[in-house]
Amino acid sequence: MSTTIASAKKQSKRHPTVLINADDLAHLEGLGDGMLRRHPALADRLFDEIGRARIVAPSKMPKDVVTMGSTVTYRDETTGHEKSVRLVYPEEADINQLRISVMTPIGVALLGLREGASFYWDTREDQRRALTILHVAQREENGDA
Numbered sequence: 001m002s003t004t005i006a007s008a009k010k011q012s013k014r015h016p017t018v019l020i021n022a023d024d025l026a027h028l029e030g031l032g033d034g035m036l037r038r039h040p041a042l043a044d045r046l047f048d049e050i051g052r053a054r055i056v057a058p059s060k061m062p063k064d065v066v067t068m069g070s071t072v073t074y075r076d077e078t079t080g081h082e083k084s085v086r087l088v089y090p091e092e093a094d095i096n097q098l099r100i101s102v103m104t105p106i107g108v109a110l111l112g113l114r115e116g117a118s119f120y121w122d123t124r125e126d127q128r129r130a131l132t133i134l135h136v137a138q139r140e141e142n143g144d145a
Contacts, residue, residue: 025055066114068087075132086099
């Protein structure tokens with residue numbers, strides 16, 4: 001494998017393609033604005049993701065992309081553990097029900113990714129982990145309105 005191809009593969013894991021539903025954009029930007037004082041690094045990360053995202057009309061959003069309300073199953077490539085969570089706005093978050101806020105490091109990292117995408121995520125213990133999206137189910141597929 002050439003150095004250029006290896007570098008491109010490494011880059012794609014660090015920054016996979018992001019798609020954001022146009023209907024969610026204003027709410028996400030508002031959340032980012034609200035976080036600037038309390039958690040500037042997280043707000044910056046959200047704005048970085050939004051800035052490099054392709055904004056997609058709801059009718060054109062692929063079903064295999066993590067959007068607000070999606071249930072996503074991912075695998076930690078270090079441990080092999082799989083976990084399913086629902087990505088929600090902060091007011092709906094409840095870790096006991098596996099509903100994680102988009103305004104958490106893992107929530108920002110998951111937003112807009114497609115099935116099969118891999119990305120790096122830094123844990124609270126400053127450990128770098130590679131995670132892979134295995135499956136995405138949209139809200140209507142989850143039996144919710």
